[in-house]
Amino acid sequence: MLRSVANHVLTALLAVGLTASGCSSGGVRQEPExxxxxxxxxxxxxxxxxxxxxxxxxxxxxxxxxxxxxxxxxxxxxxxxxxxxxxxxxxxxxxxxxxxxxxxxxxxxxxxxxxxxxxxxxxxxxxxxxxxxxxxxxxxxxxxxxxxxxxxxxxxxxxxxxxxxxxxxxxxxxxxxxxxxxxxxxxxxxxxxxxxxxxxxxxxxxxxxxxxxxxxxxxxQVDRTAEFFRARAGTPEVTAALPFLSPLLLGAVAADPGIAADELVADEIRPLLEVGRTGCQDDVREAAARMRPQRVFRDDAELGPLTAYLRSQDPSRLALxxxxxxxxxxxxxxxxxxxxxxxxxxxxxxxxxxxxxxxxxxxxxxxxxxxxxxxxxxxxxxxxxxxxxxxxx
Known part of the structure; x- marks a missing residue:
């Protein structure tokens, strides 16, 4: 928490040009931006x-x-x-x-x-x-x-x-x-x-x-996420994959605010998203291990925008x-x-x-x-x- 606050303060200082240039006696090198x-x-x-x-x-x-x-x-x-x-x-x-x-x-x-x-x-x-x-x-x-x-x-x-x-x-x-x-x-x-x-x-x-x-x-093939969870609801495969649902959805929202993660998932999955917002992957994994959801996404969820976004991140389309x-x-x-x-x-x-x-x-x-x-x-x-x-x- 303190580290996050410090970074916010640093960014605010940079925005108004108040950081010092050169090296300070404390070993900090900074350039004004x-x-x-x-x-x-x-x-x-x-x-x-x-x-x-x-x-x-x-x-x-x-x-x-x-x-x-x-x-x-x-x-x-x-x-x-x-x-x-x-x-x-x-x-x-x-x-x-x-x-x-x-x-x-x-x-x-x-x-x-x-x-x-x-x-x-x-x-x-x-x-x-x-x-x-x-x-x-x-x-x-x-x-x-x-x-x-x-x-x-x-x-x-x-x-x-x-x-x-x-x-x-x-x-x-x-x-x-x-x-x-x-x-x-x-x-x-x-x-x-x-x-x-x-x-x-x-x-x-x-x-x-x-x-x-x-x-x-x-x-x-990350764009198959919704298809995977819907087709295998309640199976051990879903239990194993569930810890990665939280970062996938929260990451998609961060990139495209038009994707509303909480409106896509079933009620029993929302606590997993909350853990992901404050905890790290081990915390998410522990929370997911306690879940046995019969469904992951809401039956009426419009998953097209999420799937399209995830498809755009598939590395198989790259020319190296x-x-x-x-x-x-x-x-x-x-x-x-x-x-x-x-x-x-x-x-x-x-x-x-x-x-x-x-x-x-x-x-x-x-x-x-x-x-x-x-x-x-x-x-x-x-x-x-x-x-x-x-x-x-």
Missing amino acids: LAPTRGSLSSAVELDHRRLPSARSEALITYGSANARDEPITVTGTVSVPAAPPPPRGWPVISWAHGTTGTADACAPSADRPGGPAHSYVGLVDQVLDRWVAAGYAVVQTDYEGLGTPGEHPYLNGVSEANTVVDIVRAARRANPGIGADWFAMGHSQGGQAALFAAAERVRSEVPLRAAVAIAPGGF GVPTLVLQGTDDALVGKPGTDQLVGMLCRRSAQVSYRVYDGAEHRQVLAESLPDAERFVDAVRAGRPPAGTCT
Whole structure:
């Protein structure tokens, strides 16, 4: 709560030009902004704790980006730099896009601490990202639009996610001159979708993206959500999928206020939305586990606008402009391998630069660690000018 209030205050100060420029004695670097522009740096505060133990230093930054309508927004994220001095061209960069943590401000990864509401996931991811820092990469992690900053979080909005993934690299280079221009988009689950949107030709930057890695990417056929819940009401499949209904609906409302989530769902589902508005994904999962709804959507619900919006966020329609590696576990119950197989096939129709690796027995979170060696080899090959031949060729 205090963090959210602080961000609101910061944004208000920026709006009237009252922030100080330069570096303060407290280690805060700020640039005056009347309105945040994409990649602008509003503030950088060195943290007194490190989530990634191998980092020499970590900073919480506030920077400018754009939502899906190209309107200016303020976003937070973290910048972690290696212990070794930067090479002549600067540290290469991993811009990490996180998986589902929730839609409330408390779910922002930059606010994570041991015992925090999203720590079961964020703490696991940090173990993997620490390996990249130890290998000499700067790691930047966006919180996405609306997580810890004014406005709501448009969960699974690919353009908004990709904008924040791109723009944090630009802002981080302003915060630390040791950060180079050689950067890679990488993400898991929700963030896998974000990495694919960042790799699309429509999302560009003055610092060109070298390649992307999408781990168990979400969003494929998400427009079938209503059909799925209506056809399987009262089944174990609905119970397993129910925790993701809340972020999907709340995210759709954030992107399109014309979608009224509370009017679409059955009365017994509305408490789940309330949990999602204030809690994180573990809280939603616990609430969903106590439910046995016989229906999810109202019988008279007009689901056309929701379905159309969700269809627009399906990554299978993208044309990827850079080499892209997709990584998937066979035992993933949340992002199933059959769906990712189809997604890769559809991406291959528009780009021959897609590579695909599958990990036997890996579940949704296990694939993060199991796929790391292949991700490292892929990034190393691209940096050396030897991008691997895609699966499509």
